Amino acid sequence: MKKVARINIESLKPIEQFVGPEDNPKYFFTMTNIKKIGINPRHSFNTPVAVCAYPVTQEYYKKLMTGALPFAGERPYINLFTISDKINVMKSYTEANLNSDINTLKRYFPEIVNKDLEDLINSSKKYSNTGYPIEAFWNLTELISQNRADQSSEVSREYVVIKTKGTEWGHLLRNLGYTNFYDPGMGLIHPNEPYQFQVYDPTVIIPINTYLNPYTTKYEPGLISSEDENILERRVHDLKTVDGIVSFISSTTDPKKLRRFTSKNFLKNESIFNSLLHRNDIPIDVLEKLFNFVLDNPSMEIHHLLYKFSRHPKINSNLLLKIFDYVLNLNGLSTEDNQYSQFKDNFLLNFMSNPLVNKNIMRYFESHMGILDDNIKYYLSGNPNTSPEVLRKLYEDSFNNSFLSEWYKNEIRENILQNPSSDLELLKNIINTVDSSSKLNLLNKDSVPENLLRYLAKDQDVNIRMRVADHKNTPLDVLRDLAKDDDFSVRGFIAANPNTPEDILLNIAKDSDLASKVSLTINPNITSNLLKILINDKELQNAHPSIINYAKNKLKSMGHSDFSINLFSKSFYLTNKLVKLAHNLYFKYNII
Numbered sequence: 001m002k003k004v005a006r007i008n009i010e011s012l013k014p015i016e017q018f019v020g021p022e023d024n025p026k027y028f029f030t031m032t033n034i035k036k037i038g039i040n041p042r043h044s045f046n047t048p049v050a051v052c053a054y055p056v057t058q059e060y061y062k063k064l065m066t067g068a069l070p071f072a073g074e075r076p077y078i079n080l081f082t083i084s085d086k087i088n089v090m091k092s093y094t095e096a097n098l099n100s101d102i103n104t105l106k107r108y109f110p111e112i113v114n115k116d117l118e119d120l121i122n123s124s125k126k127y128s129n130t131g132y133p134i135e136a137f138w139n140l141t142e143l144i145s146q147n148r149a150d151q152s153s154e155v156s157r158e159y160v161v162i163k164t165k166g167t168e169w170g171h172l173l174r175n176l177g178y179t180n181f182y183d184p185g186m187g188l189i190h191p192n193e194p195y196q197f198q199v200y201d202p203t204v205i206i207p208i209n210t211y212l213n214p215y216t217t218k219y220e221p222g223l224i225s226s227e228d229e230n231i232l233e234r235r236v237h238d239l240k241t242v243d244g245i246v247s248f249i250s251s252t253t254d255p256k257k258l259r260r261f262t263s264k265n266f267l268k269n270e271s272i273f274n275s276l277l278h279r280n281d282i283p284i285d286v287l288e289k290l291f292n293f294v295l296d297n298p299s300m301e302i303h304h305l306l307y308k309f310s311r312h313p314k315i316n317s318n319l320l321l322k323i324f325d326y327v328l329n330l331n332g333l334s335t336e337d338n339q340y341s342q343f344k345d346n347f348l349l350n351f352m353s354n355p356l357v358n359k360n361i362m363r364y365f366e367s368h369m370g371i372l373d374d375n376i377k378y379y380l381s382g383n384p385n386t387s388p389e390v391l392r393k394l395y396e397d398s399f400n401n402s403f404l405s406e407w408y409k410n411e412i413r414e415n416i417l418q419n420p421s422s423d424l425e426l427l428k429n430i431i432n433t434v435d436s437s438s439k440l441n442l443l444n445k446d447s448v449p450e451n452l453l454r455y456l457a458k459d460q461d462v463n464i465r466m467r468v469a470d471h472k473n474t475p476l477d478v479l480r481d482l483a484k485d486d487d488f489s490v491r492g493f494i495a496a497n498p499n500t501p502e503d504i505l506l507n508i509a510k511d512s513d514l515a516s517k518v519s520l521t522i523n524p525n526i527t528s529n530l531l532k533i534l535i536n537d538k539e540l541q542n543a544h545p546s547i548i549n550y551a552k553n554k555l556k557s558m559g560h561s562d563f564s565i566n567l568f569s570k571s572f573y574l575t576n577k578l579v580k581l582a583h584n585l586y587f588k589y590n591i592i
Contacts, residue, residue, distance in 0.1 A: 009065055009214045015080060018056045018208075023184050024089055028053035028197045029064070029080045031072035031213070036270065037079045037205055039170075047189055048145075048169035050198035051205065055182070056080070060195065067215035070193055076216040084278045085179045085204040087197075090186055093134040101137055101176055105144065107378070138188055141176075145169035174200045174307075203308040206250070206278060207271045209243065242271050249275040258282050262289040268297075277305075280313045287314055295326065378408060382415035388423040391416050395426060417442060417452065424451045436461050443467035450475050462487045469493035480504060488513040495519035502527060509533045514543055521551055531555045 018027035030053040054060045063069050145168035179201040187194035267273050381394045398409040457468045457478045469482045470493040483494045483504045495508045496519040508516050509530050531551050541548050
């Protein structure tokens with residue numbers, strides 16, 4: 001039966017100006033029972049907990065005007081909004097995004113992902129109607145969320161309502177950095193609503209206007225009392241006033257003028273509060289007032305707001321420390337409280353990656369190590385602001401903590417090895433527990449600290465000393481010491497290292513070892529004087545005439561033409577490759 005509008009549908013005409021393309025709309029509307037946009041954590045649908053909305057497209061504008069919305073069309077309020085964040089269109093999600101998210105998920109949930117990942121991705125692609133990478137991501141995050149919800153139900157039945165798959169799913173997407181997703185007709189979020197927009201972080205929402213639904217079954221304009229009509233009129237007047245304030249906050253080019261809206265009377269209006277928080281250029285004192293207002297009003301959706309505050313472009317280290325202190329001391333944020341522990345851990349992980357987290361804040365962080373979970377310890381071990389004392393505690397914890405998985409133990413030790421804040425004694429303790437193969441793998445990385453390179457430069461294994469001689473971070477004094485190494489292969493890598501000073505290279509050019517002289521020629525910083533010494537070396541001329549020709553070509557490329565060249569320029573580049581190959585065969589594989 002066709003629906004009949006109870007009030008004039010012309011009141012919805014202003015929405016038409018916001019109509020956009022269905023593949024990438026900028027405006028959306030959500031149907032609610034109350035005059036407010038927010039997340040309902042008790043939702044029972046097979047989707048992430050979110051603010052669910054329709055896109056303002058030609059199709060859905062028509063459905064709205066004719067009362068033909070597929071879901072929630074009877075609700076009394078139509079809330080029009082946009083968001084301050086990038087809109088994540090599902091079809092734009094790439095394989096690169098998928099690989100990056102999988103790597104992140106492996107760190108958080110290795111026991112789930114490593115077991116089911118390949119089967120899940122293969123099956124999702126096999127039965128996919130579209131073949132888009134987002135389907136594999138969507139199925140994978142759903143699997144993890146269901147698993148975590150099942151675990152929490154087993155542990156604590158009293159939190160089964162809070163720890164549903166939907167709430168876990170919404171948390172997971174938000175922690176992966178996704179504040180929203182838009183389904184442009186794929187039906188991935190829900191098959192009955194193929195065009196759907198979901199917002200997982202309500203703080204990115206920018207309200208535009210609220211309209212009464214002409215087709216609602218919950219609003220009877222002809223039956224309300226005159227007193228209620230007066231209240232409704234005052235609310236409409238207040239809404240216009242609020243819209244004017246929100247418009248001013250969003251458009252003013254003078255951030256100082258925002259201070260006039262920081263009284264409690266203004267901030268208690270959610271639209272005004274969010275408009276202020278979304279300004280990236282608000283003065284720090286305004287940001288502090290907003291935060292203090294949140295502390296005084298615990299009924300607000302504080303979890304989402306804390307994320308928003310901690311990532312605000314204008315935040316400073318003092319306010320960041322206040323937020324951190326608040327999270328650790330917030331009522332209920334103890335390790336025994338399942339309701340809040342996940343929020344606390346996820347927040348602290350995000351907190352640690354903030355570039356404003358300096359050594360002073362990190363010391364405060366360290367004083368609460370006793371309540372930190374494995375993920376926090378893992379990131380703490382890799383943070384360059386972590387003190388040497390705490391790195392030592394983390395190292396000891398990796399041996400003494402029976403609840404810490406072997407994966408975390410190994411990862412924490414590897415992080416400590418690469419952390420520039422680790423002291424030499426700690427590095428010695430760790431490196432002495434691993435074999436040569438592990439040492440070589442470590443030296444293949446760019447981020448080896450100088451302290452560790454100094455220590456490994458004295459290793460008995462010549463292969464270890466060779467890698468140190470070849471490393472870009474090896475200090476100058478260590479290069480000088482290794483240039484005197486008894487093994488010619490170590491001296492060969494010193495000869496090829498672009499950081500080796502010229503006086504050391506000059507000594508190598510006079511070395512009796514031919515292999516080291518060959519390595520000199522591939523050093524990108526070799527000088528013309530060194531090349532001339534090599535060209536005039538009788539022993540090198542007899543043993544490796546091709547190297548002599550190569551050196552002559554290289555000298556000519558520097559602008560010197562006082563040597564006869566018999567090779568074409570093309571041969572020069574070929575010889576360059578052969579010389580580098582000879583160097584590697586000499587020293588890395590002990591061949592020729």
